[in-house]
Amino acid sequence: MQSNINTTKSKTIYVPRINDELNDFFSMALIWKQATVNNDNIIFDFTDCAFLRPNAVVFLGGITRLIQASGRTVHLSLSTMQQHVKMNLLQNGFASMMGAETEPWQGNSIPYREYVEPNEDIVLKYLTDDWLGRGWINVSKNLKNEIAGRMWEIFANAFEHSLSEIGLVCCGQYFKNNKELVLAVADFGVGIPSNVRAFNAQEDIEPKDAMKWAFTKGNTTSKTAWPRGVGLDLLKEFVRLSKGSLAIYSHGGYAYIDEDSELYDNHSAFFGCTVVQVTLRCDDNYYCLSTELDSAQYF
Amino acid sequence: MQRINIKGLIGQNAVTLDDGEIIYNLIHESLMHGDVVELDFDGVEIFASPFFNAGVGRLLVDLKPDTLNQQLKFDHLSDFGSRVLRRVIDNAKEYYASSTAQRNKVDQVLTSDFLAA
Numbered sequence: 001m002q003s004n005i006n007t008t009k010s011k012t013i014y015v016p017r018i019n020d021e022l023n024d025f026f027s028m029a030l031i032w033k034q035a036t037v038n039n040d041n042i043i044f045d046f047t048d049c050a051f052l053r054p055n056a057v058v059f060l061g062g063i064t065r066l067i068q069a070s071g072r073t074v075h076l077s078l079s080t081m082q083q084h085v086k087m088n089l090l091q092n093g094f095a096s097m098m099g100a101e102t103e104p105w106q107g108n109s110i111p112y113r114e115y116v117e118p119n120e121d122i123v124l125k126y127l128t129d130d131w132l133g134r135g136w137i138n139v140s141k142n143l144k145n146e147i148a149g150r151m152w153e154i155f156a157n158a159f160e161h162s163l164s165e166i167g168l169v170c171c172g173q174y175f176k177n178n179k180e181l182v183l184a185v186a187d188f189g190v191g192i193p194s195n196v197r198a199f200n201a202q203e204d205i206e207p208k209d210a211m212k213w214a215f216t217k218g219n220t221t222s223k224t225a226w227p228r229g230v231g232l233d234l235l236k237e238f239v240r241l242s243k244g245s246l247a248i249y250s251h252g253g254y255a256y257i258d259e260d261s262e263l264y265d266n267h268s269a270f271f272g273c274t275v276v277q278v279t280l281r282c283d284d285n286y287y288c289l290s291t292e293l294d295s296a297q298y299f
Numbered sequence: 300m301q302r303i304n305i306k307g308l309i310g311q312n313a314v315t316l317d318d319g320e321i322i323y324n325l326i327h328e329s330l331m332h333g334d335v336v337e338l339d340f341d342g343v344e345i346f347a348s349p350f351f352n353a354g355v356g357r358l359l360v361d362l363k364p365d366t367l368n369q370q371l372k373f374d375h376l377s378d379f380g381s382r383v384l385r386r387v388i389d390n391a392k393e394y395y396a397s398s399t400a401q402r403n404k405v406d407q408v409l410t411s412d413f414l415a416a
Binding site: 118120121124128142145146148149150152153156160217218231233234 | 310312314315316344345346347348349377378379383386390393394
């Protein structure tokens, strides 16, 4: 994938298996460091990679665009991929976005997308149709719209606050065995800790405290002349009600929220990226808003 | 009474700051003149806080809650739309109810040239 390599100076980066555990951030940090330390062209080799979770796919997609934006070339070596990794990246459209000729097809993946501009109609259609509308989660139309509205808060935040020159990257996956529906969104902008420090004019705010500040209702780094800061709170409420989870890594700061816990921490692995991952639990129940019950059909 | 068809103006998604500003610019003057305004959300399906922040929450800068309760009506607003709107209004009321000193501090930061977008 992706030719036109200047072979005079290329560096090969070996991509390992990347899941979404805290330790996996070290793998991403190592890739980040290798890719940004100098101006080499980059070859991603997947020989050692047995699995890439959506957070890893959006990270790789984003860093590829970032390297390209700096005038360097990137080659993602399909031939080094294990069959199931290759099939997943071909299926979700990541490979074709990176130059492979194989067109994506529908499977258990939510398509890989890159959004440079905040076109809400396109993004919301992606959320309602490609993420929530595939039959993996059994929700009413009204609830689907509500989930999409709450998820839009993530996209809106990233578009408005991140200053990411490559925009946003997203993709997802339905994990049938675990009955999990995952969506990951990444940007390579300034990051939440930096935004919070600048807004508060306080350079010594730790990443974990910045993450907590950003999730506190009423807090926002927006420069609009009216109150904001409801979006992340709405999202937090949603993942709790739905018994799902929300994990955000941003420039050394980490936040994890689920029904039982709310954790903010520093992470010693640093990479210049914000990755948001939302996980919904899928079961055989039909979900609708409580206010819809009265008008639901009896049979 | 001024009645505004939201879907006709911005489509079926009420989620962005820009669309909220369109509504704000349409209704602010009328409300200031004491007119009654009705926002009709028939056919609007998806809601998010940036829209209501820019369109409605900021009205509290120069109009009191009681006045807005009298003059600004919401029709065909979905359950979720209603919940987002209430959250935005509560947040705005909290902000404008804070002490002048606190608000000055926030506003000082808002008008400075920090990196935050």
